[in-house]
Amino acid sequence: MTSQSEKPAASLILGGEPSLQTGPIKVSFEFFPPKTPEMEETMWRSINRLAPFQPAFVSVTYGAGGSTRQRTHDTVKRIRDETALTPAAHLTCVGATRDEVDEVVRDYWNAGIRHIVALRGDPAEGQSKYVPHPGGYAYASDLVAGIRKIGDFEISVAAYPEGHVDSPDLITDMDNLKRKIDAGATRAISQFFFDTDCFLRFRDRAAAAGISLPLVPGIMPVTNFNGARRMAEMNGARVPDWFAKLFEGLENEVETRKLVAVVAAAEQCVRLRTHGVDDFHFYTLNRADLTYALCHILGLRAMPVEGSKSI
Ligand SMILES: Cc1cc2nc3c(=O)[nH]c(=O)nc-3n(C[C@H](O)[C@H](O)[C@H](O)COP(=O)(O)OP(=O)(O)OC[C@H]3O[C@@H](n4cnc5c(N)ncnc54)[C@H](O)[C@@H]3O)c2cc1C
Numbered sequence: 001m002t003s004q005s006e007k008p009a010a011s012l013i014l015g016g017e018p019s020l021q022t023g024p025i026k027v028s029f030e031f032f033p034p035k036t037p038e039m040e041e042t043m044w045r046s047i048n049r050l051a052p053f054q055p056a057f058v059s060v061t062y063g064a065g066g067s068t069r070q071r072t073h074d075t076v077k078r079i080r081d082e083t084a085l086t087p088a089a090h091l092t093c094v095g096a097t098r099d100e101v102d103e104v105v106r107d108y109w110n111a112g113i114r115h116i117v118a119l120r121g122d123p124a125e126g127q128s129k130y131v132p133h134p135g136g137y138a139y140a141s142d143l144v145a146g147i148r149k150i151g152d153f154e155i156s157v158a159a160y161p162e163g164h165v166d167s168p169d170l171i172t173d174m175d176n177l178k179r180k181i182d183a184g185a186t187r188a189i190s191q192f193f194f195d196t197d198c199f200l201r202f203r204d205r206a207a208a209a210g211i212s213l214p215l216v217p218g219i220m221p222v223t224n225f226n227g228a229r230r231m232a233e234m235n236g237a238r239v240p241d242w243f244a245k246l247f248e249g250l251e252n253e254v255e256t257r258k259l260v261a262v263v264a265a266a267e268q269c270v271r272l273r274t275h276g277v278d279d280f281h282f283y284t285l286n287r288a289d290l291t292y293a294l295c296h297i298l299g300l301r302a303m304p305v306e307g308s309k310s311i
Helices: 010-014 037-053 069-082 098-110 140-150 170-182 196-208 225-235 241-246 254-274 289-297
Strands: 026-031 057-060 087-092 115-119 154-159 187-192 215-219 279-283
Touching: 026 037, 037 289, 057 069, 057 115, 069 087, 069 098, 087 098, 087 140, 098 140, 115 140, 140 154, 140 170, 154 170, 170 187, 170 196, 187 225, 187 279, 196 215, 196 254, 215 254, 241 254, 254 289, 279 289
Parallel strands: 026 057, 026 279, 057 087, 087 115, 115 154, 154 187, 187 215, 215 279
Antiparallel strands: none
8 A cells, every 4th residue: 555645746737735635645556357478468567567656456357247257367366476466356247156256256265365346247248238147146236245255355346426327317326336335345446437526526425325435536548539438438437528629630649649648637636636535546458657657646656665576
């Protein structure tokens, strides 16, 4: 866990002091399990490059329909065995019975993994609508309760500042988040968002609903705008016009898109920081450079980790 950054970077960029009391910044990084040896090399290079920011944890996603079960497990285990970092394993309910999911959870426990990101998951391939597996955990709250029975894990769950696409309204969505917390979740990580006010309003609604555990904004620095727009559509995240305009005309300008992406995400991080946010989860997409820049802008400095087993 990082306890650097005595002076928040808000003043650096915005020219003003943070308006709320802020604590030390904590960051976490999300990776996906690589498919090819080249992708694997890129991911490990990124993990090693970001490790000196001393993240609270690094998480590894679980492919749609459980397709990466083995690769997720292997990557998480390798982080645990070969680095000084704390790994977190994503796990979903899709396409597996309770017994099968429980077995994965027990494997993690036996391998010394103590943090699971518990999710429902998206519809299995070829299905347009989510249908619970017969005999499986139906929703993330059921999975959280199941994990709790197996071990004293740290359990993170997903939260949706703009509401989950299947939720009829924001109240139902908040009720679901509460259900996951009541079942034993210890932290909520948000879906990415581009409209920072949405996250701040969500945080207010959560506080009004009596939620007091950490709500961590998920930050996605965008370099491929069209890809991000498609993901946003699927995830119900609004793409504001001003955000789309930032990337207008940059279709063939890869390097400039990266610079723009950092500026946009940095503004988002700094704004959140001025509103008292201390925890940030970065969707790295297995690349280090943008997330590195954002951590630096937030005031963190890469510090060699004592006893580091970086590979
Ligand atoms: C931080 C983060 C990490 C993620 N990582 C992954 C990953 O690694 N792999 C992956 O496949 N996906 C991942 N996702 C995507 C996630 O699986 C999808 O967003 C999925 O559609 C919902 O998952 P959930 O855990 O939020 O579901 P839930 O919390 O179960 O909610 C899903 C929907 O079901 C509704 N609902 C809940 N309980 C009930 C009930 N009892 N009856 C009726 N309706 C109910 C909720 O209101 C909501 O609309 C991630 C998302 C986030 C934000």
